Amino acid sequence: MVESMGEHLTLDDLLAQARAAIDRLTPSAAMAAQAAGALIVDIRPLEQRRRDGDIPGAVVVDRNVLEWRLAPTSKWRLAEAADRDLILVCNQGYQSSLAAYSMRRLGLPTITDVDGGFEAWHAAGMPIVEHAGAAAP
Numbered sequence: 001m002v003e004s005m006g007e008h009l010t011l012d013d014l015l016a017q018a019r020a021a022i023d024r025l026t027p028s029a030a031m032a033a034q035a036a037g038a039l040i041v042d043i044r045p046l047e048q049r050r051r052d053g054d055i056p057g058a059v060v061v062d063r064n065v066l067e068w069r070l071a072p073t074s075k076w077r078l079a080e081a082a083d084r085d086l087i088l089v090c091n092q093g094y095q096s097s098l099a100a101y102s103m104r105r106l107g108l109p110t111i112t113d114v115d116g117g118f119e120a121w122h123a124a125g126m127p128i129v130e131h132a133g134a135a136a137p
Contacts, residue, residue, distance in 0.1 A: 015097060019097050021104060022097065022100045022101060022112050024112055025087060025112055025113070025114055025115060027116070027121040027126045028124060028126070030087050030114045033085060039059060040057065040058040040087045040088075041059055041066075041081070041086055041087065041089070042060045042118075043060075043061060043066060043089065043090050043099060044090055048118070049131045052122065053128040053130055054129050055129075059080060063095060063099065066088075066099055066102075067102060070086060070108065071106040071107060072107045072108065085110050085111075086111045086112075087112055087114060088103075088111065089113065089118055091119060092116065092119050093115055093119075096114065099113070100112055100113045
């Protein structure tokens, strides 16, 4: 563990710690887990979802309120997040790894993320729907 006396982790170190603590899923494994009852939580910003589309059946939670919406002890926890495996997805899989690590420390031992994020989901040919707020061409 890094001491508070001047030594700091690098971003790469922190990401490596996070990923060592979670069991990341491929896009196809995430889709299979969703079909088996897991909840995909999309933490991408609105602009990315408008531009790139949504994952069918995913619930959207802004990253800045994620801990409050998913933590087991939060009075603001989403009802649909209770008693389910949770899979986070961001755009490339960096933010979601750090968020999953944070959520594990708050009492969600099985939370994970999609390796490669939405970009990997899309590249793997997984289903995507047009964002509900997307403007017509």
